Every structure is written in C-alpha cells, then in structure tokens.
Amino acid sequence: MNTFIQVLVNGILQSGTYMITTLGLALAVGVVGILNLAHGEFLMVGAFLSIIFYTVFGIDPLISILIVSLLILLLGIGTYKISLKKVLDSAEVNQLLLTFGISIILQNIAVLYSGSKEVMVINPPYRDLSWNIEGIGISFSKTLVFIIALILVITLFYILNNTKVGKSMRAVEQNRYGAYIVGINADRIFKIAFGVSVGLAGLAGVMLSIILYATPFIGFNYTLKAFAIIMMAGMGNLRGILWSSLILGIIESALGTYVPGGTGWSEGIFFFIILIILLVKPEGIFKK
C-alpha cells in the first residue's frame, strides 16, 4: 500500500515537470500558431541563467525566477521581432526550419559557455529538502514545481478566457484577419503571446535548475515531449495539458516501479500512448 501511494506521489510530482515544460509551448502552438522547435532551448537558457545568477551574484533561483523569466520573455520578443514575425504566414515547415536554426545557435552558444563542464548544477538550501510522511517521501522542490505549474495553468486559463488580452488572443487564434478588422492589433498580440510563451519556458528552466541541472542539450527532449503532450491534450486546450501530464506521469511512475525493466521502456510507452491517442481520437482526448 505504501508503495502504491509512493508511486502515485512520484507520478503526480513528475507530471508537474511535464506541465511546466509544456505550458509555454502550448501557448505558442495554440495561439500564435508557431511550431517552436527551439522551445526547449529557451528553457535551457533559463536554466543556465538561473545557475549564473546563483553562482555569480548569489541570487536564489526562487528570487531570480522573475528576472530570468522576464529576460527570456524579452529575448522571445526580440526573437519574434527580428525573425519569427516574418514566417508567420509561411508554411509550417518554414517555421520548423527557422526555429531549428535558432535552437542550434542557442545550444552551441551554451556549449561554448559550459566548455568542459558536462553539467551545471546549483545547490540551494532547499534542494534536497523532503518530507517523510508515514514512509512516503515527498520532495519539497518537486512539490514546488507542481504547485507553480498548477497555478500557471489555472492563471493562463483564466487570462485566456476572462481578460481582454486573453480574449483578443483567442480571437486572433481563430481568425487573424478578422481580428484586424475588429481593431485588434494582431501583431502586438502575437508578440506578447510569443514572449509569454518563451518566458514560461524560461521559468520552467529555472525550476529545472532546482530539481535537475542544466546542460546545453537538456531542452530538446522536453520540446519533443511537450509537442506530444499538446497533441494528446488537443490543440489550444490548457486543461487537457493538466490531465495528459498527470496520466503520463503516473503511468511512467507505475511502469518504472511495478514492471521489471519498466523504466527502459518508459519513453517508448510514452510515445506509444500518444500514437494510440492520435490514431483513436486525433482531436485530443480532452476536448474543450
């Protein structure tokens, strides 16, 4: 019984990582309509910045998280202005290639920066803090990631549905030219949405720097998984991301604990579930 509860806890905490790394991309894909292959690299830059702030200026990640997210948000807006803006109307493959180019650049700048250090880590005091309740171990930092992810999902959901900016975003999502006609500045909305999307990636990066580490190549795998989770949830469906992450996190956790050799299969199973869902319900399992 204890093991079972531990498995659930592990799965739920892992789903926090999936949520927080997927959320920003969902905004880019669902609202701006940009297939951002460099999402994971913005996340990676966030993790690097968090580590730099901690080691160079001694600023704790939980404080620098705002600065870093803002910096990455600005980086995103800059990237949008000089590059992405020009491919908004191009074919999806052009966006893929452009963001692929950006991801190569960011990755290799990070390679130069980290040099012979295989991995960058920091050790804030709460890093290995954990509670042990009746034999169930719960990590503080992972719980923090989960809670922040949850808050972000709910906030974003609220913003998209209830505020003026959010409503304009949804209007733009549905009909770009129509939005122009009713006086929404679509370009500005895209700029903001993409900036926020990338800023969220940066924020996720800061959280990863607390629970994991940073390497120049940490991002790509999260990009792939984020795309897959978005497809599973259904395009532009934020609540779906919450459920999809939970399901995948718990399955991964149960597989790793109960099945001999399970962890080795977990990535295969992860994508197998997604493939099946795409085939059975291509619009995503959690339709709005």
Next chain:
Amino acid sequence: MAEKIILETRGITKYFGGLRAVYNISLKLNEKNILAIIGPNGAGKTTTFNLISGVFPVSSGNIIFEGKDITKTNPAERCHLGIGRTFQIMQPFEDMSVLENITTGALFGRHKYSLKEAKQKSLEIAKRFGLFEYKDFVGSKLPLAYRKKLEIARAYATSPKVMLLDEVMEGLNPAEAREMIETIFSLRDEGISIIMIDHIMFTIKELADWVIVMNYGEKLTEGKYDDVVKSKEVIEAYLGKEETC
C-alpha cells in the same frame, strides 16, 4: 413523367455528434433535368451535397445512382461513376494554374484520361468555359466570376453524368449571371443532369425543372417552381425571411 431516374436519395440523414444536420431527405433526379434545392442559410443544403458526393458518410438512408446503391462508396469512386460537384466557397488548387486545375479533373475523373489526352481536353474545356485567356493564372488570383467558371470547368473535366452546383450564381453581376445560366443550359443540353443550390429566385425560375425546399435539415416541400413559391409554408419559412432582408 416516364423519364429515367439517374440519381435518387432515400431518406438520407446526417448527424454531427448530437446535432441533426440533415434529416430524411429523399429526392429524385431525372436524366437531363435540373433540380434546384433552395432554403434559408443553415437549412442543410450543402450538407446534402456533401452526402451525395460522399464527402461525409450518411448516418442513415441510401443513395442510388443509375440503379445501383452507392451509399458505401467513397467520394473518388462516386466521381468515377459520374458525380461531379462544385464548392460554394471556391477552392481552386492554389499551387496550380487554371489549366492544371482542369487537367487534374480530366486525369482522375470518370474517363481517367492519359496525361497527354487530359492536357488536350483541358485546353478544350478552358475554351468552352471562356477561361482560355486566363489559363496560366494561378487559381486563387482569378476574378470571382472566373473562379466560379473554373469550379464548373474543373468539375466538368471529370466527365460527370450528374453535376452538383453549389451556389454558382452568388456574387455575379446580371451580365455574368446571364452567361452562367446559358452555361448551365448548355451542360443540360449535353446530357448532364444537374442539382443546384441557389438563392436567386429568377435563375431558379428560369432553370429548374423541379424544386426542393429545405428548412432545418428537412424537406419542406417540392414541386414545380410556380407551385412551390405559392406554398404557404415556403413563403413563411423561406421567402418571408430571405426576401425581406
């Protein structure tokens, strides 16, 4: 009337999820006739076309073409049997020129012409529908009237026995409309049977041999134009609304 029935639907019905888009529509199209379907927006006219051309499978009911049940066939097979259609929102293949659009119809339509024949054929068709001077234009850059013509030309290139024309008159000026009416007559005279959806009453009056009125996905009434327009329900449901606004 002892005319031969070429296309018949028997109580076709379509649900989208829980929504009833088309319910129990039965119609008969006689050979070399022009059948018009009218009705207010959202009456299910275009959905009916999609069911006949196979774009959507029917939820229930049957479609009979030349005496054979074609309910279970896919759109391509229906095209090969001889059902051609145009789309209300014009959808030329954007990466193709006008001529290439038409060629595509000839290549994969009922006769499956070879590439050489199809190219030949498409030139003839372009001339026949007055598109020759625009033949190298990219489809999406054509003026509206010509895009309508392209829709018809492309469907015609598949050598159909029945053509489904979805609002081909919409947005045309009187001169263009007149030309279109002549075109439709000429198709009929060639032996093609036609079902058309339209709003513009004078063209229907002139063209249609038989009129079906739809509302809320159901058939309201049918008959000759003069009879139908006099029907009380139609005036209420359709003419009363449409004409006044």
Next chain:
Amino acid sequence: MKKKILSYLGIFIVAIFPLIAYFMPGTKYFLQVSIDILMYTILALSWDMLVRTGQASFAIPGFYGLGAYVAAIFTKTLGFPIIFSIIIALLISSIVAWLLGYLTLRLKGMYFAIATLAFSLILMTLVIQLKDITHGSEGISTITMFAGNKYMIYYLIFITFVIVIGISEYIQRSKYWYSFTAIRTNEQVAKVMGINTVRQKVVMFVISAMIASLIGTYETFIAGFIEPHSVFNLSIGVMALAMVIFGGIYSTIGPIVGAVILKIIDEILSTTIGLGYMIVYGLIIVITILYLPKGVLGIWQKK
C-alpha cells in the same frame, strides 16, 4: 531546354567525380564526404516527395534505423549475404510503412508529424530494449560492403541517387504531380475530383520509407557498425527537412541543392572553425529562411 542540359551536366559531374577526386590529395576524404552528401541528398528527396502530398513526416529516422538494423541482424546473426539482407530490409520496411501509412496518413499537419515522430522513438526503444536480437545500445558490428572500397560504395550510392532522381522527376512530370498537388492544397476537393487520396499517400509513404530504409542499410555496410543512438538519430529527419526547405521545396533540384550546400557548409565550417562552428551553421539557416523563404532556388524564381 537549357535546364535539361544543365541537369545532365550536373549528373555527369557527379558521375565522374571520383575520377576528379582521384587526382586530389586526400582522395578518400573527398569521396567519403561526397558519399555522405549523396546519402543526405537521397534522404532529402525522399522527404520532399512525401511532403508533396502535404504530409510532413518524422518517420525518416525510424525507417533509416529499421533498415540499418534489419540489414545488420540478417547479415551478422543469420549470416545472409549483404544483398539479401538489403532486400529483406526493404521488404520489412515496406510492410511496416504500409501499415503505419494506413493508420496515420489521415492525420494532418502536426498530428501526422508527431505520430511519425512517435513511431521513430518507439522503434528506437524497441531496438534498445530487445537486447537478445539487437544487442541493445552497444550496437552491432557487421561487415563492410565491397571490402570498404570507397569507389564501389560511391557508385552504388550514385546509382541509387540517379534512380531516386528518376522517381522524383517521374512524379513531377506524370499525373502524380497533379494528384499530389491537389491532395496537398485541398484534400477534400481532390477526393471529389476522383483522386483516391488515401492510396496515393500510402504508396508515396511506402516509397519514401523504402528509400530512407535503403540508405539506412548502406550506413550499416559503410561503417560496418551501427548503434541505435546514431541510426535512430532524430537529427537525420530534421536535417532532411532542413535541406529541403533550404534548397527549395516541392522540386527535384531543390532538395539536391539544399543537401549539397548544407553538407558542404557543415564540413567546411567544422574543419576551419572547429569548436563552436555550429553557431555559424545555425545562423546561415536562420538568415536563409528569413531572406529566402522559398529556399536557395527562390533566387532564380520569379516573384
């Protein structure tokens, strides 16, 4: 007409390249690089042919790895001659592609891309985990073809290259150009125009998969050693995409130009700049796509 002469000239140069290279210092280096370039060209073409039907696939790494592994297993474990292993690899890939195609090709855009990506990653997991058959991550050592004779390898790949160009050009000039373009721009209309869209897409998917898998088998017998992380490498798929868009999509010459230029840039940058050269590589891609959205070929095309 001029175009035709130019393309024959191009193929002629590729054909006699080994003779030119023979007189250069470091012959085999240039041969090896050209082998890599030709292999990427073929992959890029196979990706382009499929994307002409509107389906942007990430299954290339999957089929590349599948081909490589089937060939390696049949040669190493079962002792088949190379040529038979290659044929079996092609057969198996075509069956897998046929099944996968029927399942996934009704998905569009991103959904199809993610489904095929999932396929590639699932295959990689299988290969890593089924150690008894595949030797897992440690890889399989087999034999090299033509005893490692680079000239023979070059010409084998050159022949493949010509055949694939032939297939691509056939598609461009036959009725398939019409059906593919129609399916790509508006599948619904294409269906109503009498095009059996599912069958056309599946057939193209199978051909494209077989080409990727054939190149995978070549990799096995060029290096004589394969490991899952390098043959199921997703960057093989992304590179094919990059080369196609870089050169010019929906054509035969575009992917070739893209593959040749990108691969040569890669080689030159890595040997001259060394550490950090990928930054410049990334910049070149970004600048090209921003200023030449239709790829390098866009320079010659009218607006």
Next chain:
Amino acid sequence: MKKFLQIILTIIVVSMFVSCGKGNKIVMGALIPLSGPGAAVGIGTKEGMDLAVEEINASGGIYGKKIEIIYEDDGNNPKQAIAKVEKLLGKDEVKYLIGGMASGVTIGIADTVKNYKPIMAWIGAASRFAEEKYADADWFFHYHPWEYYNIQSTADFFASTGAKTIAILFEDSAFGSGGSALAIPMFEAKGFKIVVKESFKSGSPNFTPLLTKVKAANPDILYVICYAADVIPLMNAVKELDVNPKLIYPVPPAWPAEFASMPISEYVAQLNFWTPDFPYEETKKFNEKFQKKYGKMPVSYWQPLGYVNIISLAEAIKAVEAELQKEAGKKYSDEEYKQKVIQALANQNLDTPFGKLTFKPSQKIKYQGFTNWLTTQFRKGKLEIVFPTEYKTADLVYPAPKWKDRQN
C-alpha cells in the same frame, strides 16, 4: 546580404585549400567530439592537449620541431567520424591519430584506420567490442582502461565489503548497457545476488519510480552506471524516498564539480580512474599547471588524459629523434621511423597524473596503458581512497548511516 554570404563563403573555401606547410613540425590529428552531447568531454580533452602542446613547444619543441594538433569533430557519430579520419589520415597525412572518446566511434572507424595504419594513441573507448576490433593492430596504443578492468576492480571491492545483494541501475546508451552486461555475470560469479537491474535514459532522468523499486528490494549496494548529469538528481531522489542501502556506488566518468560540497555526497563511494586528489606528485603538478593556464581546477579525467596523450607520444618521438641527433646524417624511412616510435612507446615508463604509464598486453590487444582503478569515498567534501588497501587514505564507512540518523 547575398554579397556578404558570398564573401564569407569565398574566404572559407580559400582558407580550406591553403594548408600550412609541414616543414619542421610534428602534426597530430585529434578526433574528439566538439559538438552535440559529448562536446564537454571533447572540450576537456582539448584543454589537456593544448596544455601539453604549449608546455612542449615553450621548451623548444622536440629538438626544435614544434607540435601541432589538427582537431576534428567526430560528432559522437561513427559515420561522421569516418569522414574526419579520412581527412586527417588521407588529406592532412598525419602520422599520429590521437584522442577518441566513444566506443561506437572507435569501432566505426576501425576499418578505415586499418587502411592507413597510423600510430594510434587512443584515449577513448572502453567497450570490449572496440578491443576486439583492434586485436591485431600492433600500432594501436590504448590509454583508457577497458571496462572489464573497472568491473573487476568493482567486484573485488564489493567482495571486500561483505555485501550480499546488489541493485544495478544503468543508463541505456552504450556506456551503461555495456558496463551492466559485463558487470552482472561477473558479480554473480562472485556470489552476489542481483536484486534489481534497470535501465534509464540519461539526460531527462526521473529516478523516483526506479528508486521506489530499489527501496522495496532493499539491497546492500546500489550500483549506478550513469553520467555526471545524473548523479545529483539520483542522490536527491535517494534521500527524498529515504532509500538506505549500505553503500551507494555511482560510477559516472566524471563528477559534477559541485557534488563534493553537497551534504548528500557524504559516504557515497565510487570507482575512480582519476581525481585531482590522487596521491601522485605528477597529479599535483598537473593540477597547478592546469590551474595556471585555465584559472580553474580540472573537472574530469579527460583533461589529464588528453595531456598524458600528448606527453607520452611526444616522449616516444623524442626518444627516436634523440637517436637521430646522435648520429648526424642518419635518416630513417617513414616506415622505420614509425616502427621506432612504436618501439619507444612500447618501452615507455612514464610518470603521469594517473601514476605510472606502461604498455602491456590486455586480453586482446598488445599495448594497453592504464588498468588501475581506485575506490574512493566522499568524506566531508573530500575524496578519500578506501580501496585497494595499499593506497588507502581512510577507512571505508560501511554500512553508511541511514538518512534519518544523519545530521543534516
């Protein structure tokens, strides 16, 4: 824009064909990963090599001949590596092929290298399959220990602790799979019971499911074959789930520098090929030199290994050159010269940061360099050598205290 690109391309192409004259130089070709995952190892190796080259050339080179290294990026990919080997050996005509990291690359280039038979002073590859590939190559000098040496040392050490059960976790690429494939039978042969064997994907690790399983199995030793990046998340999860094996024994090729200062590192033991704390004179000297040039401490054994790679080869060449110096006018043909260098390397007895370097036959190849491994344990942020006993600097703490009994 177009013009700008043209100019840049022209410059690059021209610079490619203007190769520097060979003249009075000794050119070595280094094949290391400089992009993609593995770049950190390549960069570390390069730092070590650059340090050695600087040192040798500053003291006048080898009888006036300066050393020059051409670095090529193998991208950690066997096929890419083949092209680079062809460039180094065929186009640049280097006589010495050095560097190396991944076993896969080493296996993949074998057939190509055999066409040239250069002097291959190789610091990478630990897989037994790589050893097989070079079994007959009498020009192949392998510095890095084969993996069976480390598994053997590990097994010996485990036996010395009195442990009975082992849980093995390994990362799923060639490094971890290969290691576990060797380790499991060897441990079983020594009478250990393997209670858990699981693979995981390095790079995006989620250790909690695995460790929940380990906790249930309650092994004496938790043996983890992983990369540097995995160590800290692993130990965080071990603590989080309160997993208490008697000994935790991860074996990454390098440690994250910060790990030692973290409280979770206490009592963690591991096999070390090299650490900056090694008790040799040369180790201290190397650390100082490295610190002076780069302003930081070395972080992995690749830095000293790259250094040793050059120093060792240079010493051998120097020995041959010395013979030539003795008799003026004497000349060796290329082949003779090569054989002389091979001879010199074979007879080498060099003090290095890793201890003595000599080349002796291993299971398959003729010239194997290092074979020793030391077991160390983190104690108050420092690595103490606990096994084998002759090098011991501290006693092993076994079993390690349970998490709840520790201070922090």
